[in-house]
Amino acid sequence: MPSSTSARSIRVLLGLAPSSGVAGGTGDGVRIRDHLAAVRTLLAWQRAAVTLCGVAAIVSRLRQHRLLIERISATGLVLVAVVLVLLAGLRLLTTGDELVPGAVERRPLVAALPLVLVAVAAALLTILAAQPWS
Amino acid sequence: MDSTSTRDAGDPTSAAARDRRAREHLANERTLLAWTRTSLTLVALGFVVARFGLFVRELNGQGLGHDAATALGIVLIAGGLVAGAAGLVRFLRVRQQIDRDDFRAEVWAEMLLVGMTGAMAVGLAIYLAVTG
Numbered sequence: 001m002p003s004s005t006s007a008r009s010i011r012v013l014l015g016l017a018p019s020s021g022v023a024g025g026t027g028d029g030v031r032i033r034d035h036l037a038a039v040r041t042l043l044a045w046q047r048a049a050v051t052l053c054g055v056a057a058i059v060s061r062l063r064q065h066r067l068l069i070e071r072i073s074a075t076g077l078v079l080v081a082v083v084l085v086l087l088a089g090l091r092l093l094t095t096g097d098e099l100v101p102g103a104v105e106r107r108p109l110v111a112a113l114p115l116v117l118v119a120v121a122a123a124l125l126t127i128l129a130a131q132p133w134s
Numbered sequence: 135m136d137s138t139s140t141r142d143a144g145d146p147t148s149a150a151a152r153d154r155r156a157r158e159h160l161a162n163e164r165t166l167l168a169w170t171r172t173s174l175t176l177v178a179l180g181f182v183v184a185r186f187g188l189f190v191r192e193l194n195g196q197g198l199g200h201d202a203a204t205a206l207g208i209v210l211i212a213g214g215l216v217a218g219a220a221g222l223v224r225f226l227r228v229r230q231q232i233d234r235d236d237f238r239a240e241v242w243a244e245m246l247l248v249g250m251t252g253a254m255a256v257g258l259a260i261y262l263a264v265t266g
Contacts, residue, residue: 054179057182078258
């Protein structure tokens with residue numbers, strides 16, 4: 001990632017720079033569809049995060065008198081969703097760099113994030129399911 | 135506005151240009167549908183949050199937290215509607231841009247959604263942490 005990425009992202013937000021990229025190489029027709037595909041990916045991430053919030057809301061409302069572990073878990077799930085939302089937004093802003101041929105960058109942390117998050121959510125739900133029902 | 139940009143060296147009414155434009159319009163339409171799904175998801179979450187607040191209020195009497203749940207649910211539903219409207223405006227703009235061969239990779243609608251969703255999720259996290 002070039003060092004000017006964050007500065008460019010701010011320029012993109014202000015409308016001073018195009019977001020995805022850099023025309024050329026593969027041609028504008030491909031660029032339009034690539035950008036739209038990146039937007040759909042962002043929207044899928046947003047939906048995943050909102051669904052996580054829904055799970056948290058249901059978890060925290062299953063019983064009248066809730067355990068501390070349930071409160072912590074529900075809050076934790078929503079905080080995970082916040083991280084997802086922000087990472088997906090950052091990803092859309094930096095996708096333009098990846099669409100340039102030869103500038104594709106490996107980001108194993110981002111790629112592994114969904115697995116980590118699903119694991120965390122599964123662990124939380126397992127803990128919740130193991131709680132005795134009052 | 136550089137409306138003179140030519141993406142095709144050849145005839146813009148050629149079969150290849152028509153095919154390319156059709157694919158772009160279809161991609162734009164898929165994106166509109168993704169926006170609609172996202173908007174509906176937000177509305178559904180708002181409904182769940184507000185309903186559960188009412189449910190708990192009926193069970194164990196009044197409480198400040200349950201009114202907060204109703205308010206948070208209404209905010210989520212309104213946010214879903216705003217997201218749907220932003221997606222529709224974006225769709226119409228991109229459709230025009232494709233027809234005029236003047237595509238701008240704008241992200242204002244996406245950043246609006248990220249900001250709204252993030253803010254509402256932070257609110258939900260605070261609510262769940264305070265009221266359990």
